Amino acid sequence: MKRILVVDDEPSIVMIMEEFLSEEGYEVHTAMDGDKALAMVDSEIPFDLALVDLRIPGVSGKEIIHKIRQTSRLEGMPIIVITGFEKNSEDFPPENSYQSLFTKPFMLEDILEEIQRLSN
Amino acid sequence: MLSEAEKYNLFLENLPDAHASHRVIWSEAGNALNFEFISVNKAFEELIGASKEEIIGKNIEDVLSSIRYLGFDWFGLCEKALSEKRRILVETYSEPLKRWYEVTALYIEDNYLITVLRDITRHKRIENQLQESQTLLRKYIDDAPMGIHVIDTEGYIVDTNPRGFRLLGYTRKNLIGLNVCDIADNNWIEYFKYILQKLKSFGYASTEVLAVTSEEEKRWFDLYGVNLNKSLHLIFFIDITERKKTEENLQKSEEKFRTLFDKSSNAIMIHDKDTGEILDANEVALKTYGYNSLEELKKDTFRQESPYSFNEALEKIQKTYLEGPQQFEWLSMTKNADYIWEEVRTNVINIDGEECVLGTGINITERKQLEKNQRHFIQLCAHELRNPMTGIRGIFSLVRKRLAKGQPSEEATKFLGHAEREIDRLSNIINQIMEVFKEQAEQSRELNYKWQVLELGEILSRVVIAAQPMSSNHKIELDMNVEDEIWINGDPERLEDVLRNLISNAVKFTPDGRKIVISMQTEKDWAVIKVQDEGVGIPEEHLHHVFKSFFRSENFIEKDPGGMGLGLYLSKEIISRHGGSIWAENNPGRGSTFYIKLPIYYSEEGDWQ
Numbered sequence: 001m002k003r004i005l006v007v008d009d010e011p012s013i014v015m016i017m018e019e020f021l022s023e024e025g026y027e028v029h030t031a032m033d034g035d036k037a038l039a040m041v042d043s044e045i046p047f048d049l050a051l052v053d054l055r056i057p058g059v060s061g062k063e064i065i066h067k068i069r070q071t072s073r074l075e076g077m078p079i080i081v082i083t084g085f086e087k088n089s090e091d092f093p094p095e096n097s098y099q100s101l102f103t104k105p106f107m108l109e110d111i112l113e114e115i116q117r118l119s120n
Numbered sequence: 121m122l123s124e125a126e127k128y129n130l131f132l133e134n135l136p137d138a139h140a141s142h143r144v145i146w147s148e149a150g151n152a153l154n155f156e157f158i159s160v161n162k163a164f165e166e167l168i169g170a171s172k173e174e175i176i177g178k179n180i181e182d183v184l185s186s187i188r189y190l191g192f193d194w195f196g197l198c199e200k201a202l203s204e205k206r207r208i209l210v211e212t213y214s215e216p217l218k219r220w221y222e223v224t225a226l227y228i229e230d231n232y233l234i235t236v237l238r239d240i241t242r243h244k245r246i247e248n249q250l251q252e253s254q255t256l257l258r259k260y261i262d263d264a265p266m267g268i269h270v271i272d273t274e275g276y277i278v279d280t281n282p283r284g285f286r287l288l289g290y291t292r293k294n295l296i297g298l299n300v301c302d303i304a305d306n307n308w309i310e311y312f313k314y315i316l317q318k319l320k321s322f323g324y325a326s327t328e329v330l331a332v333t334s335e336e337e338k339r340w341f342d343l344y345g346v347n348l349n350k351s352l353h354l355i356f357f358i359d360i361t362e363r364k365k366t367e368e369n370l371q372k373s374e375e376k377f378r379t380l381f382d383k384s385s386n387a388i389m390i391h392d393k394d395t396g397e398i399l400d401a402n403e404v405a406l407k408t409y410g411y412n413s414l415e416e417l418k419k420d421t422f423r424q425e426s427p428y429s430f431n432e433a434l435e436k437i438q439k440t441y442l443e444g445p446q447q448f449e450w451l452s453m454t455k456n457a458d459y460i461w462e463e464v465r466t467n468v469i470n471i472d473g474e475e476c477v478l479g480t481g482i483n484i485t486e487r488k489q490l491e492k493n494q495r496h497f498i499q500l501c502a503h504e505l506r507n508p509m510t511g512i513r514g515i516f517s518l519v520r521k522r523l524a525k526g527q528p529s530e531e532a533t534k535f536l537g538h539a540e541r542e543i544d545r546l547s548n549i550i551n552q553i554m555e556v557f558k559e560q561a562e563q564s565r566e567l568n569y570k571w572q573v574l575e576l577g578e579i580l581s582r583v584v585i586a587a588q589p590m591s592s593n594h595k596i597e598l599d600m601n602v603e604d605e606i607w608i609n610g611d612p613e614r615l616e617d618v619l620r621n622l623i624s625n626a627v628k629f630t631p632d633g634r635k636i637v638i639s640m641q642t643e644k645d646w647a648v649i650k651v652q653d654e655g656v657g658i659p660e661e662h663l664h665h666v667f668k669s670f671f672r673s674e675n676f677i678e679k680d681p682g683g684m685g686l687g688l689y690l691s692k693e694i695i696s697r698h699g700g701s702i703w704a705e706n707n708p709g710r711g712s713t714f715y716i717k718l719p720i721y722y723s724e725e726g727d728w729q
Contacts (some may be wrong), residue, residue: 001191002130005671010510012507012511012514012541012542013509013511013514016511016514016515016517017514018515019518020517020518020521023521026251084502084503084504084507084510085499085502085503086499086502103504103506104506104507104509104510105506105509105512105513106510109512109517
């Protein structure tokens, strides 16, 4: 079973993603703030993919992505950035540090398709 | 050896003047009948064009027809000299010879006369020329465009030309006899005396003076004085009143420009149109760019224009000169390397005959910052709107999937309930955003604020009473502590909104059964309202952020998931508009306190309303 990390501070989004992706057969782990997300990255869980919102309380999404890329255990793990902001250089991680970008409000079906493409 | 008589005859014979002696021929009645030529000299022969032999022994009347006409009454002249027994002198002009002669009939004794003719043509010519030039001079003086006065060494006016007396509003008669000091302006009398002294000592003076006409009008003159002779001076008066007025006006307009330049609330700099060099800058410019003196700024011309390059600045200056006024936004760097945005307007002006480029800078850094904040706010709004929309979309996906699988509709209904809540949230967000926009728009236009003098305690009581049902639901005690009446100038509805927001926040974050203390008191010229709760408090690092738009502390999210983080932001805007401040502190024990400080209103008598 593929493991997915979902980082977002929006309770409804986290809840819906969890519900939707679980039904598709994924093991979903969630983090609603930066500290929790970092703890997940540091944990032993071998994630296959991460969905990261850039604006979350505490440590920013950009920093979390940076941390993931420095973690050898998660080397090559695809990252999908989800954001409610327009693309700007300040808050955004370097382009080569993530695989795709979805702007809210996205379609769960589109995300799923991308997850399937990236994790195969 | 020649006798004395012979020597004398020789002298007469060679005299350059024509010379003739006559014997008088008397009638019996004792009248002179005629004058007989006794002797003539060589010059005489030449003058009349006849020889000695032809005239000696003959009467004047008899030879007149055969000698050259000399243009005078010879007989009459001799007769007059004889009857008056003295020398008679006439001047005559000989048309054939084209020469002037001075003719003297000299009475020697009753029977004897001498006539002498002296050629005075040259003398006459000089005299005529002199007279002519004197007439001409008089004409020049009379027609001169400047006043000319002849004064004596004491300063008394001896003569004056028409221009001279008219300029001063006098007739010639009235002016002659006055002293030049009499036409001086009261403050200039001493100076006039000094000029007279100078004329006397150096024979020359040149200066500007202020004189007064007979009609008490002050007029400016250029005065030149020269010596005419030992006892007279000539002074020229040139009216320069108009020029002086123009100069004065120019100076006034220059002063006006200087005042505008100095007192302007905008930064103004004047640049050389070719090099861009700063020629002048006003106080505001120096202050804006952080310089102490113009010299210091001038030295830094190149740096001042950055972060744009100096060439870009020069281009603007030259474009102004070639194409006319320009207007643009410009990022300047101060001496301390701070950036300021300016709206710059340039134009060409003429300073002391030099075309320069004048630039006016209005500091729009704040406006730029505001624009940036607004952009940021809009981005935040978009972000906040996208979150619930994402949720709603997600729910659609889930419901669609369940329906496709034919799963029980209860589950779908549950999800649709979620969607409904998300939609409520969405509209709540939109309402609050609209509130903020409205507030900002009204602030910028000062519209819709209903200012009035009001008693703050009354408003506070109203809000606390309205909050009672909500607090009693949570068994929270609302303790109100108000000293005296405090009057302020404000918008009651908006202040109520702020207080309601603070109190309802306090209720939300205070656990059931605890207490909230609301108090109002004066501190110097301020009214201070405190809302003190016994809740969870605010993380130290968030104390300053809670008033920012869309800020939500984790505590907030937990306790008030529908909250937008705009309530406190809006409160801060409203309190600022009232000239007050709002802030939060954590209590030493538990919970936090929100403070509002508003300026007390004093009536004109200095008392409270």
